Amino acid sequence: MLNRRLFLQGSLATAALGAFGGLTGCAASLQKQTAPASRLYLSAVDNEDGAHLIAGIDSAGKTRFQLPVSDRCHGGCAHPGQQQAVVFARRPGRHFYVIDTASGKIHKTVEAGPEYHFYGHGVFSTDGRYLYVTVNHFISGDGFIRVYDAGNDYQVVDNFAVDGIGPHELRLHPDGETLIIALGGIKTHPDYDRIKLNLDTMKPALLLMDRHSGRINQRYTPSHHQLSCRHLDVSPEGVVIAGYQYQGPEWETPPLIARLDTRNGEFSEIALPSDLQASLNNYTASIAISPNAPHAAITAPRGHRVVLINYMTGALIRTAEVHDVAGALPDDQDGFIVSSGQGGVFHVTPQSDAISALGHYRFHWDNHLTLAS
Template sequence: METEVRAALSRRQALVFMGSLAAVPLAAQAAPQGTEMQLLGAWQQADGSYRVGVLAAQAGGPSPLRARHVLEVPTRAHGLAQLPDGSMLATARRPGDWLVRWHPGQPAAKAQWHWVDATRSFNGHVLASADGRHLYTTETDADTGASLVAKRDARSLETEDEWATHGIDAHELIWAPAARGEKPTLIVANGGVPTAPETGRVKRNLHTMDSSLVRLNGESGELQGQWHLPDPRLSLRHLAWNAERTVLGIALQAEHDEAADKAAAPILALFDGQALRLCPAGQSMAGYGGSIASTAEGWAVSCPRSQGVATFTPEGQWRGLVGLEEVCALAVGSGRLWAAGVSHSLENARSPTPLAHAHAKELAGARMDNHWIKFG
């Protein structure tokens, strides 16, 4: 029988829970014929418990989206990453206190957990170095409210160094392309939304918002550049490169006081290495961009409050909205955009005729979190 856990677990209860946690067993399923798309994902089950793991569907199906390998986690997960050895990483949604490394499909390999103390909180995202030796997590100092990047040992998950992000509410981070011989460079989105440790995710003093995009030396953390949008009530959140890795797309979330301003706010900005540029949508997106992805056809931003995927050309011109109920996670596999909904997911979601994959029984009523990562 599956172990159940609720989001209201105390830290002590969660630690006891982790001592006996095992991968959730699933009924054996025959692998679909043909090419299979495998995705790392995070989701909430219909019973309120939380999962991370590998999801799979046969490309070109239709075939159901199934859960191949699953790990139960104590609270809602958010950011995901994969290491060269095939292990996956997941971290808690902000303000979070856990990070886990797990080998899907290897029953003998126990999940490795790391908990931060009360002086830090995870901000929901984790990134691996190219060689898999180090991890980078966005975090917040509970005493000062300042955000930082923690450089961690991938084996122990312990912090080796910390770098300021020169802002607050740091969210996703991504590697910038580097020429041979150049130092690695990190780009971090400072969401800029003020919160407090005692009130968790409650937003406060929004008139003081200070969102920015920063570039840091990937070895020393030295600040190499910082950019702001003209509208201080737009929060820079999630990041994706175009196929050529020459333009960075940023999904935006609006925090305006007036409903009309929020409704009219853009949900996409583009960064060419020199400046940020806003890309207006052709209709109201309720001021909320979730995940972001790029294909040869252009940009896609999931908009769960608008029940669809907003699509743009590679240059940022509006294309239209692809409807999908409670759409959240996006991923690109074999050049095709995959989008997660609540009852089914779409393959080739930018197409005029996307292919729907119904969710299998074990995912009935599940709600996917913001991110998918192509696995393998």
């Protein structure tokens, strides 16, 4: 349990955020980079009055900007070749925001268009030319990967059908050609806010899609039709770790972590010890994979836990308790930085059950962190 003294010390330790140097969690790139003097981290946040913002924090701990937006936002990704990052509204939001990371201003707001809304995630192609975004056509309930031409002012160039409902987070495979898509399977409609309309007939999946043609090359199915596949990350070797949110009876405790080795097509689910499994309350959020060691972090906000596993073997390494844990990114060694809906930012390592408080802010972090520069 994080004690109050440590938490309060964290509010005085903002300068320690220099430990953020070397994070690589954005979907745009999986390659380790040389840490510059200052880095910028983005997250969707709500302030104490409940207003929706996009916050930018640098590696010295300074809040660089807080940009008011009309939607509650979710995930983001950085443009690999320009000083831009994109932050997406979460369902049923209908905008994404292109941030000029040099000026700290919104460069462009893009609307989903009539009959569509976003799911909160996107990823750039390796060269930054195209942006791939998960969208819902809420009239039919069909999910799509929408392709935007970032080199042409983010104009729409294609919609790829996923042959299912509720595509959520996606990543670009290390081959640069394949999109890895978590298909949640949950039907929603803006007229009903976030109410889930098809829990009895869900068909979640983990998809591999050709980013040029939209052809689905592989489809992997969870062990239960109510295991909504929502978030994921992929290692430099091509090992995918995905997180589920179970929509069935709360007293059931199915596995919440899936592993796919794209080198050989092996798909499996990771069963944690029964007491730990039950403590996660059937809900995972952010997934982050280290580029420096075979470690993955899975956050479980409802269980107030960070679960660290060996992504190559699926073995449990350890857990850490962080109240209302939210986003996760790898650090520059073999551990992780995690945020909290209560405003804290913490460092978690595979070597120790202890956590370090790195800072505290007067806003509520959403479930994802993005390395913007």
